[in-house]
Amino acid sequence: MTAPLYILMACIALIGANGLLLSPVLTDVAAELDTTIAYAGRAVAAYSAGTAITALWLGRSMDGFGLARALILAMALVGQAQIGTAFSSGWIGLSMFQGMAGAGAGVALPAIYGITAEISPKGQESRYMSRVIFGWSIAMVAAVPLGAFLSDVFGWRQMLMLGGGAAFILILFAIKILPPSKPAEARIRMRRFKPLTLQGGAKQFALCLFFMMAFYGTYAYIGAYTRTTFGISATAAGLSALVYGIGFGLAMTLSGVIDRLGRNTLLPAGLTIAAILLASLAITPSFAAFLAVVFLWGFINHFILNMIVVGLNALAPKNRGAVMGLYSATTYTGAAIGVLLMGNMYEGFGFVAVALTAAALNLTAMLLALRRA
Numbered sequence: 553m554t555a556p557l558y559i560l561m562a563c564i565a566l567i568g569a570n571g572l573l574l575s576p577v578l579t580d581v582a583a584e585l586d587t588t589i590a591y592a593g594r595a596v597a598a599y600s601a602g603t604a605i606t607a608l609w610l611g612r613s614m615d616g617f618g619l620a621r622a623l624i625l626a627m628a629l630v631g632q633a634q635i636g637t638a639f640s641s642g643w644i645g646l647s648m649f650q651g652m653a654g655a656g657a658g659v660a661l662p663a664i665y666g667i668t669a670e671i672s673p674k675g676q677e678s679r680y681m682s683r684v685i686f687g688w689s690i691a692m693v694a695a696v697p698l699g700a701f702l703s704d705v706f707g708w709r710q711m712l713m714l715g716g717g718a719a720f721i722l723i724l725f726a727i728k729i730l731p732p733s734k735p736a737e738a739r740i741r742m743r744r745f746k747p748l749t750l751q752g753g754a755k756q757f758a759l760c761l762f763f764m765m766a767f768y769g770t771y772a773y774i775g776a777y778t779r780t781t782f783g784i785s786a787t788a789a790g791l792s793a794l795v796y797g798i799g800f801g802l803a804m805t806l807s808g809v810i811d812r813l814g815r816n817t818l819l820p821a822g823l824t825i826a827a828i829l830l831a832s833l834a835i836t837p838s839f840a841a842f843l844a845v846v847f848l849w850g851f852i853n854h855f856i857l858n859m860i861v862v863g864l865n866a867l868a869p870k871n872r873g874a875v876m877g878l879y880s881a882t883t884y885t886g887a888a889i890g891v892l893l894m895g896n897m898y899e900g901f902g903f904v905a906v907a908l909t910a911a912a913l914n915l916t917a918m919l920l921a922l923r924r925a
Contacts, residue, residue, distance in 0.1 A: 555729045556671060557683055560664050562722055563627060564687025567657050569695030570634055570715055571599055572793060574650075577703045577711075577786050578776055584708075587643045589776050590895045595637075596772050597895075598647035600887035602654025603661070607880030608744060610659055614666070614873035620730040622873075623663035624723055629656030631719030638712040654884065661883075662876030669865040669872055671731065677862050682807035685857060689804075692797025692850070700790030747875045750867045759917040760860050760879065761886040763823070766910035766917075767853065769890025770830060771796075774846075777903040782839040795843045799850030807858060815859045816921075822856045823918035827911040834907035 574581065574596055582592035614622045633653035640646040664684065672680035695715075702711040747753045775789040782788075810818060829849040836842040864879050865872055890910075897905040 554671070556667070556731060557680070559722075559726050559729050560668055560684045561687040561690070563623065563660060563664055563726070564684060565690035565695060566627075566687075566715070566719055566722060567630060567660055568688045568691030569699065570630060570653055570719075571603075571657060572691060572696050572771070573699045573711065573715065577700060577708045578772075579779055580703065580708055580786060581646070582643075585640070585643055585646065588899075590899055591643045592646070593772055593891060593895050594643060595646040595650040596768075597888045597891045598651040599654035599657070600768065600884040600891060602651035603658040603884035604654075604881040604888060606655040606658030607662055607877045607884065608658075610877065614659070614663055614877065618732075619663040619666045619670070619873060620726075620732060622659050623667070623730070624726050626656045626659035626663065627719050627723050627726065629653075630660065631716045631723075634712050634716035634719065638709040638716070658877075658880055658884065661880045662873060665861055665865065665876045665879070666872035667730070669869070677865070678807050678810040678858055681858055681862050681865075682804045682854070685854070685861070686801055686804050688857075689797040689801030689850075689854075692793040693801060694797075696793035696797070697787070697790040700786045700793075704785060704787050744874070744878065747864075747867055747871075747878050752863075753867055755920055755923060756860065756863050756867070757878065757882050759823075759920040760864070760882050762913045762917040762920070763856060763860065764883045764886030765890035765893070766826075766830065766913035767890070768887035769894035769913075770833070770906055770910045772891045773894055773898045773903065773906055774833075776898070777906075778839060778842065781903070782842075784839065788839075791843060792846050795847045796850035799847040800854045803851045803854035807855075810855065810859060810862070815863055818855060819859045819863075820918050820921040822852050822859070823914050823921060825852050826856060827914035827918065830907050830914060831911040832907075834902075834904040 578589055578592050582589045585592065630653050633649050633656060636649040636652065637646060640649060665681075668681055668684045669677065699711045699715070702714065748757060774792050775786070778784055778789050778792060779786070826849060829845055829852065832845050833842065836845055861879070864875055868875050894906045894909065897909060
């Protein structure tokens with residue numbers, strides 16, 4: 553694997569960790585800020601909203617500005633925001649800084665996926681994309697459980713400060729290793745919502761929206777659910793992210809199956825299996841059984857995410873900044889809606905309502921995947 557792929561993978565890992573770290577410690581954050589879990593969870597929604605708005609607003613501009621240059625500046629914003637989050641004194645400040653971190657992620661993620669597509673050899677797009685999105689596994693397997701552990705030992709504020717500092721260290725390597733941005737004149741600017749009008753575009757963005765609502769809405773409350781249901785600590789709750797990440801990462805070894813069998817066959821099947829797994833989460837009799845289902849959920853979600861990103865990248869190869877910007881906007885719009893929706897369901901009806909709603913969202917995405925463009 554080339555050095556730029558390692559950098560892109562590391563950027564995904566750090567952004568993934570920053571976006572997912574609050575879930576295992578949400579109970580502690582809410583207690584220290586003297587607020588409810590649902591109000592503290594609004595910081596997760598703010599992160600998602602910041603990502604969505606910035607990706608939509610600036611995504612198309614990256615095609616002219618340069619993907620690598622945009623990524624470096626965005627990572628600097630993420631680092632500053634995470635440090636600011638650590639000094640928050642209430643849920644409003646927490647949400648504001650997380651919204652800023654989301655704004656950085658809204659530029660960084662489209663840039664990462666666009667650069668990956670540019671350097672991927674023809675016919676190996678899924679294999680290369682799998683290696684980069686393996687960064688999500690690193691976040692869940694290493695960064696999130698480590699963050700939960702550090703939160704238990706030192707406190708959640710110190711944990712967030714370390715994450716912010718890591719972003720600035722990674723920037724130094726990115727400046728040295730990433731390929732230079734292509735000249736602005738080599739690209740044509742695309743209108744923000746133009747990707748929706750491309751062949752198959754509306755369908756792909758819609759199923760992405762439902763899939764992300766299901767994932768983020770469920771993930772945000774797994775930590776709180778497992779701690780209250782199974783009586784475990786924040787460190788133990790972090791095992792959910794660890795096991796999910798292991799499953800997600802192991803799927804990379806089979807990523808070539810997508811290039812051989814095709815998205816049209818595998819995507820509907822993957823979404824159906826994910827729906828079954830989500831429905832099963834709320835009825836597991838023990839924490840061990842819960843983790844087993846989470847492992848399988850992570851494994852299948854790797855394939856789903858890979859197929860969504862590769863399919864969208866193929867819509868307009870010369871305007872990947874615009875397409876991936878709209879993808880990130882769709883992703884985090886779905887995340888914000890999912891977190892807010894599931895938060896109300898969790899407090900009103902319990903985790904079973906969250907799991908069943910997420911399963912229904914995945915089945916809706918599956919029906920869209922079956923439709924012809």
